[in-house]
Every structure is written in structure tokens, then in C-alpha cells.
Amino acid sequence: MRLSRRAFCQSGSAAFVAASLPGTVALGQSVASSRVVPSEVRAVKLNGAATSIEAAALRELAGSLDGQLLLDGDFGYDGARRIWNGMHDRHPALIVRARSTADVVNAVTFARERELLLAVKGGGHSWPGHSTADGALMIDLSAINEVTVDPNRRRARVGGGALLYDLDFASLRHGLATTAGIVSHTGVGGLTLGGGYGRLGRKLGLTIDSLVAAELVCADGRVRKVSAEENRDLFWAIRGGGGNFGVVTEFELVLHEVPPDMYGGIIQWPLSAARDVLHHYAKHSSKYSDEMFVAPGLTTAQDGSPRLAMDICYCGDPRNAERELAPLRAVARPVMDGAGPTSYLTMQTRMDGVARPGIRSYIKSGMVKSFTPALIDAMLDNFEPGRGVAINSMATGARIAQVAETATAWPHRNASALVAVVSFWPDPAADTARIGAVRSLWSKLEPHVGGYYANIQAEAIEVASNYGPVYERLVSIKNAYDPMNLFRLNSNIRPTV
Ligand SMILES: Cc1cc2nc3c(=O)[nH]c(=O)nc-3n(C[C@H](O)[C@H](O)[C@H](O)COP(=O)(O)OP(=O)(O)OC[C@H]3O[C@@H](n4cnc5c(N)ncnc54)[C@H](O)[C@@H]3O)c2cc1C
CATH class of the missing domain: 3.30.465.10 (Uridine Diphospho-n-acetylenolpyruvylglucosamine Reductase; domain 3)
Known part of the structure; x- marks a missing residue:
């Protein structure tokens, strides 16, 4: 990434021009340069207190950037502030749309020196909305995407x-x-x-x-x-x-x-066959080859009927996939069988529309060792088609489990699946019902999980116990590199210094 273009503290001639306008200021290098903005911007500090950022500081920050400084009302501000989950409609005080590493350095320095609440937006898909906050300085990385x-x-x-x-x-x-x-x-x-x-x-x-x-x-x-x-x-x-x-x-x-061509897609069974198919899966999935990814879930078809759906991806020779899947297909006749030779990119984009940006969503998930009979019962006995809630899973194990528990900061290596209860809906009026439905179904599945994946949660999880054997080391590194907890809008490891 480009490292430097302009020094942060450089003051430009735009500052002089703007300073001559009492009560208003134009923002040097940014898109905002063409409009008049307030002489100060109200923001929020790390400790939650209100603060204001004066015009000269805004000019200086804007002038230091390869990218843009966007304020509320600027062209591009609304697009930059929005994130994937439409439930989080927040307004950062400043958005640095970074174009270089130097821009990120300047924004981080600006936030640290003023103790501003700092949000970092990558792809903006944080379920709880960690990448945005009212009154924060948001660093939008979307232009650093090469x-x-x-x-x-x-x-x-x-x-x-x-x-x-x-x-x-x-x-x-x-x-x-x-x-x-x-x-x-x-x-x-x-x-x-x-x-x-x-x-x-x-x-x-x-x-x-x-x-x-x-x-x-x-x-x-x-x-x-x-x-x-x-x-x-x-x-x-x-x-x-x-x-x-x-x-x-x-x-x-x-x-x-x-391989240039893989094998995959969705196979669906009627709910009447789900118990037999899930029990077969539970018994045999540990013997699947490393290339085979089979992820079961319960969903509602467009005609309103409940279905067991398996997301399949086989990343080896497609001919082997047919052979490996034959016993699963033989358990009961699928009502829809969409698995076959296909490209990986087709599989990777198939869900893009269901989970489209701006949709509202709520999710809870956890790591399970295996699909035990008790978990299968909990899924089938409590899934209610028509409530707009689905059970999904992600197959894990194999190579993931070969990495030692403390070799990286992610310890939950020996799960065989990540199971989630999720809902997507467009209408804010449905928020309470959908969130309630996810929580209610999840409360029946949660007793079967042994750990949580922070990335797939709509609400904060208890960080210390979840990181378990790696938590103390994480805290000591946090203490050394971020003692003021500048980077706190995340699954937060609180410094202890
Ligand atoms: C529709 C959907 C599908 C998903 N599917 C999967 C999946 O298949 N597998 C899976 O593992 N997870 C999946 N997730 C979860 C996903 O991993 C998390 O939501 C993740 O946080 C998204 O990253 P992001 O950069 O898009 O999010 P953001 O909201 O931009 O960021 C999330 C967090 O990461 C921080 N962050 C982002 N980029 C950077 C950076 N460059 N440097 C420092 N901090 C950064 C942010 O500050 C924030 O705390 C999915 C999420 C959604 C919404």
C-alpha cells in the first residue's frame, strides 16, 4: 500500500482562504471543499463524552489526505456511513475515506490525539454494526481494495x-x-x-x-x-x-x-425426511474427505413448505463428489437437487441476493462438536416455518482442526460445525418479531454449543471465557500496543493497564 504523500501537519493555502469566512469553513482537499460547513463538528470521545472538533483541525486533516474527509451532508457521506445491516443507521461525525496507508496513519493519529471514538470499516458486514457509530471518526477502507x-x-x-x-x-x-x-x-x-x-x-x-x-x-x-x-x-x-x-x-x-470446475449446490429434502437424513449425516460426515463441505440447515421454501437444505461444495475432482454423496442422496428422495458440476465463483455468489446489503438481519451462532441426536431433536422440534427464521451451518473440522488450539488467537479448532439461527427482513416494523424468533429458537440450540465465533453474532459475546486459553496472551498484547483501547469497536479485548 502507498505509504506517504503529504505530511499530516502540513497546512495548505485552503486553510488561509477558509479562515477568512467567519463561522464557516471549506474543507481543503476533500469533496467538501466545494461547500460551506460548520466551523466545528460535534463528535463523541472514547469515554462517551461530547466534544467538538474545530475548523482548523478539520482543514488540517482534510489537507493531509490522499483520500477524502466526508462530513454529514457531503456527497458520498451517506454511502460511506452505511453498512450492510440496515438495522444500524448511524451517523459518524467524520469519515476518512482512506486511499493510502498514510491516510490511515493520519486518521488514527487524529483520533488518538483527540481521544475520539474510532470506527474502522472494511466491508461493513459486522452484524452488530461495529464498523460505524454515532459521533465517531470512521475510517472507511473501501477504496483500499486492490x-x-x-x-x-x-x-x-x-x-x-x-x-x-x-x-x-x-x-x-x-x-x-x-x-x-x-x-x-x-x-x-x-x-x-x-x-x-x-x-x-x-x-x-x-x-x-x-x-x-x-x-x-x-x-x-x-x-x-x-x-x-x-x-x-x-x-x-x-x-x-x-x-x-x-x-x-x-x-x-x-x-x-x-480445479477449474468444482461440484456443488443445494440439495433439499421435505421436513418429513429430515430426521433420517440428518442422522445419516451425523453418523457419516466425519468420514467425508477434506475436499467435501456439506452444511445442513432448515429453511422455508418459497411455497411456504419447510425443508432440510444441504449446502454442498466439493473442491476436488467432480467425479469423486458424486460417489461420496451417493449414500446421503439414497437416504431419502430429495425434493430439489441442485448439486452438480459448477464453478466455485457461482457457489460463492449464490447467497449474495438473499443477504443483500441494506437488508435487516439478526443472528446467533455457536460451535458444535457434532450433530448429536439431542441437537437434531432440538432443531427439528423447535423450527417453525413461516416465522422467517432459518437454521444454517458451516462444515468445519479436517484441516481446520489440525492447527493447535493456541497456535493462533482462534482456539475453537475441534468443532465439526458452526451452527447459526438467522433472519433477514426488509421492514423495520418486523424487527421485534424477527429478533424474538431468532432468540427463541437459539435458546433451544444453545445448550448444545461449546464456544462462539465472534464474527457471526448480532450481539456481543463474553470475550474472556470464549477466548479461553489464548485470552491472557491477547490481553498482554493489547496492553502493549493499544493501552487506551482506541480500537474498541469490535469483539473487544479490554486492556488492563
Ligand atoms: C452476509 C454475511 C455472510 C457472512 N459469511 C461469513 C462466512 O461465510 N464466513 C465467516 O467466517 N464469516 C462470515 N460472516 C461474518 C463476517 O466474517 C463478519 O461479519 C466480518 O466482521 C465482516 O468483515 P467486514 O470487513 O465486512 O466487516 P466490517 O463491519 O467492516 O468490520 C468488522 C470488524 O472488523 C474490523 N475491521 C474490518 N476490516 C478491518 C481492517 N482492515 N483492519 C482492522 N480492522 C478491521 C472492524 O473495525 C469491525 O470491528 C458473514 C457476515 C455476513 C453479514
Whole structure:
């Protein structure tokens, strides 16, 4: 990523012009330069207190940027402030739309010196809305989204604001891929920092298992390269510890050869067959090859009928997939069988519309060791079609489980699935009913889980117990690099100094 263009404290001639306008100011280099803005902006500090940012400081920040400083009312402000989950309609005081690492350094420095509440937006898919806050300084990384693939070294350099689609598309052109999530408009940033589950995970591990280096802007404003050779403590912490340790402006990921055509899609059974199919799956899924990803869920078809749906992805020779899936298909006749030879990109974009940006959503999830008979009963006995709620899962295990519990900051390695209860809806009037329905169904499944994936939760989880064996080390690294807890809008590891 570009490191510097202008020094932060440089003052431009625009400052002089603007200073001559009593009570109003024009923002030097930003889009806002063409309009008159208030002489101060009200913002919120880290401790929640109100503060104001004076015009001269705004001018100085705007003048330091390769990108833009956006204030409420500016063209582009509304698009930049919005995030994926339409439930979080918040208004940051300032948005730095960063174009370079230097912009991120300048924004972090500005926030730290003024003790401003700081939000970092990668792809904006945080379910609880961690990437935005009223009155905060938001760093919007969406313009730092370049993906450069070196096919010989099988490496991708990925901007901190890139989306999964950017990564998948650039890599697949070379017959390469790495584990990415299942909805293509999700951000690489938040997904990777939290772990990164996806259809290739059983074969290739989590996204963090392919992370070899990153460029990190820390709370002190220093840019650190982190890898197995440099700043090893930070390299360990960002592989599962979320955005607690700084802003990643670039990830370096190992890519893996994948077949040009894969095998996958959705197979659905009527609810009457669900118990038999789920019991077969529970008994045999531990024997699936690492290439095979089979993720069961309960959903409601468009005609209102309840279905067991299995999301299939086989990342090896498609001919082997048919053979491996034959016993599952033989348990009961599917009502819809959409699994067959297909491209990985088709699978990766299939859910994009259901989970479209701006939709409202609520989710709860947890890691399960296996689909026990008790869990299957809890799913089938409590799923109510027509309430707009689905049970989804993500197959894990295999390569993911081969990494030691404390080798990265993500300890829940030996689960066989991540199970979620989720709802998507467009109408704010349905908020209470949908959230209530998710909570009610989840309360029946939760006794069967043994740990939580912070990335797939609409509400905060209890961080210390969930990180378990890695928590103390995370706290000591947080103490060393972010003692004031500047990076707190995340699954927060609170410093103790
Ligand atoms: C529709 C949908 C599908 C999903 N599917 C999957 C899936 O298949 N697998 C999976 O593992 N997860 C999945 N997730 C969860 C996803 O991993 C998290 O929501 C993740 O936080 C999204 O990252 P983001 O950059 O888009 O989000 P943002 O809202 O931008 O950020 C989330 C958090 O990460 C921080 N952050 C983001 N980028 C950076 C950066 N570059 N540097 C420092 N901090 C940063 C933010 O400050 C915030 O705390 C899904 C989420 C959604 C909404």
C-alpha cells in the first residue's frame, strides 16, 4: 500500500482562504471543499463524552489526505456511513475515506490525539454494526481494495478494504483460491481478523491459516509489518483477535491450486425426511474427505413448505463428489437437487441476493462438536416455518482442526460445525418479531454449543471465557500496543493497564 504523500501537519493555502469566512469553513482537499460547513463538528470521545472538533483541525486533516474527509451532508457521506445491516443507521461525525496507508496513519493519529471514538470499516458486514457509530471518526477502507496476485509464488496481496469477491475473482483467474466466506460482498478485513470460515476451509484451513503477513497501523500511529519473522506477537494476535490491534491496510495470503470446475449446490429434502437424513449425516460426515463441505440447515421454501437444505461444495475432482454423496442422496428422495458440476465463483455468489446489503438481519451462532441426536431433536422440534427464521451451518473440522488450539488467537479448532439461527427482513416494523424468533429458537440450540465465533453474532459475546486459553496472551498484547483501547469497536479485548 502507498505509504506517504503529504505530511499530516502540513497546512495548505485552503486553510488561509477558509479562515477568512467567519463561522464557516471549506474543507481543503476533500469533496467538501466545494461547500460551506460548520466551523466545528460535534463528535463523541472514547469515554462517551461530547466534544467538538474545530475548523482548523478539520482543514488540517482534510489537507493531509490522499483520500477524502466526508462530513454529514457531503456527497458520498451517506454511502460511506452505511453498512450492510440496515438495522444500524448511524451517523459518524467524520469519515476518512482512506486511499493510502498514510491516510490511515493520519486518521488514527487524529483520533488518538483527540481521544475520539474510532470506527474502522472494511466491508461493513459486522452484524452488530461495529464498523460505524454515532459521533465517531470512521475510517472507511473501501477504496483500499486492490488485490494483486503473484501466480508463481501463489500469493495474494489484498487491500484491507477488499471484498471477498475481489479476492476470489483475482485468484480464480489463475486457478488459485484461498478460504473465503460464503457471501461475496463480505469484507476480507473483518472476516480474516476473526478467523474466516468458508467452503474451502476443510481442505485449506481458516483464512487465517493462509495469512502469512500483514501491514498494520497500530494505535501509536506506527506502521508495522507483521509475520512469522517480524512482530510475531501481533501476527499471532491478528489471526483471530479481530480488529483489536490496529488497522490492517494489506493482507498477504497464500493461494492454493483449485480445479477449474468444482461440484456443488443445494440439495433439499421435505421436513418429513429430515430426521433420517440428518442422522445419516451425523453418523457419516466425519468420514467425508477434506475436499467435501456439506452444511445442513432448515429453511422455508418459497411455497411456504419447510425443508432440510444441504449446502454442498466439493473442491476436488467432480467425479469423486458424486460417489461420496451417493449414500446421503439414497437416504431419502430429495425434493430439489441442485448439486452438480459448477464453478466455485457461482457457489460463492449464490447467497449474495438473499443477504443483500441494506437488508435487516439478526443472528446467533455457536460451535458444535457434532450433530448429536439431542441437537437434531432440538432443531427439528423447535423450527417453525413461516416465522422467517432459518437454521444454517458451516462444515468445519479436517484441516481446520489440525492447527493447535493456541497456535493462533482462534482456539475453537475441534468443532465439526458452526451452527447459526438467522433472519433477514426488509421492514423495520418486523424487527421485534424477527429478533424474538431468532432468540427463541437459539435458546433451544444453545445448550448444545461449546464456544462462539465472534464474527457471526448480532450481539456481543463474553470475550474472556470464549477466548479461553489464548485470552491472557491477547490481553498482554493489547496492553502493549493499544493501552487506551482506541480500537474498541469490535469483539473487544479490554486492556488492563
Ligand atoms: C452476509 C454475511 C455472510 C457472512 N459469511 C461469513 C462466512 O461465510 N464466513 C465467516 O467466517 N464469516 C462470515 N460472516 C461474518 C463476517 O466474517 C463478519 O461479519 C466480518 O466482521 C465482516 O468483515 P467486514 O470487513 O465486512 O466487516 P466490517 O463491519 O467492516 O468490520 C468488522 C470488524 O472488523 C474490523 N475491521 C474490518 N476490516 C478491518 C481492517 N482492515 N483492519 C482492522 N480492522 C478491521 C472492524 O473495525 C469491525 O470491528 C458473514 C457476515 C455476513 C453479514
